[in-house]
Amino acid sequence: MLVLGIETSCDETAVGIVEDRFTVRSNVVASQVDLHAPFGGVVPEVAARAHLELLQPTIERSLVEAGCRLEDVEAIAVTAGPGLAGALLVGVAGAKGLALGRDLPLLGVNHLRAHVEAAQLEFGELEPPVVALVVSGGHTSLVVLEEPTVDGARPGFRQLGSTIDDAAGEAFDKIARFLGLGYPGGPEIDRLARSGDPTAHDFPRPLAGDGTYNFSLSGLKTAVIRELRRLEAAGREVDLADVAASFQEAIVDVQVDKAVRAATDLGIDTVVMAGGVAANSRLRARMADAMERTGGRLLVPHVQLCTDNGAMVAAAGANLLAAGQVAELSLSADPNMPLADLPPDPAGPTS
Incomplete structure (x- = not known):
C-alpha cells in the first residue's frame, strides 16, 4: 500500500511516499531557506505563500521519484499540527483536495x-516502551511511548518533561544570529563548533540537577550574550568557534543527561531521538556514547529523516490507517496540537 504524505508545518514544503509503512519510495523537500535567510528566521506569511507555489510541483516530483502515478496512491496523509497556522492550512487544504x-x-x-515514527523507516516497528527525545525548532520535550491499553489501539505518548521557555532550535537560531552566522542557526553552530573547544567557556546548564525532565534555555542564551559583551568590553579577542562549541555542549549535556536518566528511571532500554536538532552531530555522538555505557539502544534516523520531511508524515499516516483512524474531510489545522495523548503519570517527576 502506498501512502503519500504532505508536510507544510513550517518552512519546508515536503512530500514523501511510503510503501507498506516501512519503505521509503520517495522523499522530496523543497526548501525555503533562501527566502527566510535575509530575515534571520521564518516569516509565517512568506512561508504560507511559498507552500502555495511549491506544493503541486513537489507532489509531482515525489510521484516521479517513487515511480508511480497518483492513481497508485491509496491514502493521503498530511501534517495537521502543530506548526504555523497559515502554513498548515495550505497542506491540509491540498490534502483534502487530493483525498x-x-x-x-x-x-x-x-x-x-511523525518525527518519532520516522525511526520505523530505518529500524522497523517501534516496540513500546520507548523514551523519545523530541528536539526541533519549536519543540523540546521528553516523552515515553507506551503500550496501548485497548486492543487494536495505537501506542500512546506520555509527557515526561518539556522546555519551560525556548526550544533548542530557537536557542541555536538566536545565538547564531548574535554571532553573525547564517540561518538556520543549528547547522551553522554545529559546523563552527567542530573546530572549537567545548570547555573554553563555562556556560550554565539550566535545570541540570533539578530532579525533573524539564528543560530551560532562555538563561543559557542570556549567559552567552553577556559573556560575549564582557569580553568585548575588556578588549579581548573572541574565538567564535570556542563560543559555539561551549554553547552547544551546554545544551547537549542537559539533553543527554535527562534523556538517559529518564530511560534509567523507567527501566526502558530504548531511546529515540527525533526532530531537526537530532541532526546535530555532537548530540548524536554524545547520546550514542551515553547509551552504549548504559547498555541501551539508541534509535536516531538519518539526518534527512530528522529534519521536516514528507516520508515521516506518510509513515505516521500509514500507522493511522492501520489502526483505522481515518480523518473526516472537515479536518482542520491545529497549530498547538500536543504530542502527548496520555495523561501524565502522577508518580513521575514532570515539573
Missing part, C-alpha cells in the same frame, strides 16, 4: 509524532 478528488482516505498526522 476528495481521488476518493481516498484522509489521514491527519501529528507533526511531532
Whole structure:
C-alpha cells in the first residue's frame, strides 16, 4: 500500500511516499531557506505563500521519484499540527483536495509524532516502551511511548518533561544570529563548533540537577550574550568557534543527561531521538556514547529523516490507517496540537 504524505508545518514544503509503512519510495523537500535567510528566521506569511507555489510541483516530483502515478496512491496523509497556522492550512487544504478528488482516505498526522515514527523507516516497528527525545525548532520535550491499553489501539505518548521557555532550535537560531552566522542557526553552530573547544567557556546548564525532565534555555542564551559583551568590553579577542562549541555542549549535556536518566528511571532500554536538532552531530555522538555505557539502544534516523520531511508524515499516516483512524474531510489545522495523548503519570517527576 502506498501512502503519500504532505508536510507544510513550517518552512519546508515536503512530500514523501511510503510503501507498506516501512519503505521509503520517495522523499522530496523543497526548501525555503533562501527566502527566510535575509530575515534571520521564518516569516509565517512568506512561508504560507511559498507552500502555495511549491506544493503541486513537489507532489509531482515525489510521484516521479517513487515511480508511480497518483492513481497508485491509496491514502493521503498530511501534517495537521502543530506548526504555523497559515502554513498548515495550505497542506491540509491540498490534502483534502487530493483525498476528495481521488476518493481516498484522509489521514491527519501529528507533526511531532511523525518525527518519532520516522525511526520505523530505518529500524522497523517501534516496540513500546520507548523514551523519545523530541528536539526541533519549536519543540523540546521528553516523552515515553507506551503500550496501548485497548486492543487494536495505537501506542500512546506520555509527557515526561518539556522546555519551560525556548526550544533548542530557537536557542541555536538566536545565538547564531548574535554571532553573525547564517540561518538556520543549528547547522551553522554545529559546523563552527567542530573546530572549537567545548570547555573554553563555562556556560550554565539550566535545570541540570533539578530532579525533573524539564528543560530551560532562555538563561543559557542570556549567559552567552553577556559573556560575549564582557569580553568585548575588556578588549579581548573572541574565538567564535570556542563560543559555539561551549554553547552547544551546554545544551547537549542537559539533553543527554535527562534523556538517559529518564530511560534509567523507567527501566526502558530504548531511546529515540527525533526532530531537526537530532541532526546535530555532537548530540548524536554524545547520546550514542551515553547509551552504549548504559547498555541501551539508541534509535536516531538519518539526518534527512530528522529534519521536516514528507516520508515521516506518510509513515505516521500509514500507522493511522492501520489502526483505522481515518480523518473526516472537515479536518482542520491545529497549530498547538500536543504530542502527548496520555495523561501524565502522577508518580513521575514532570515539573
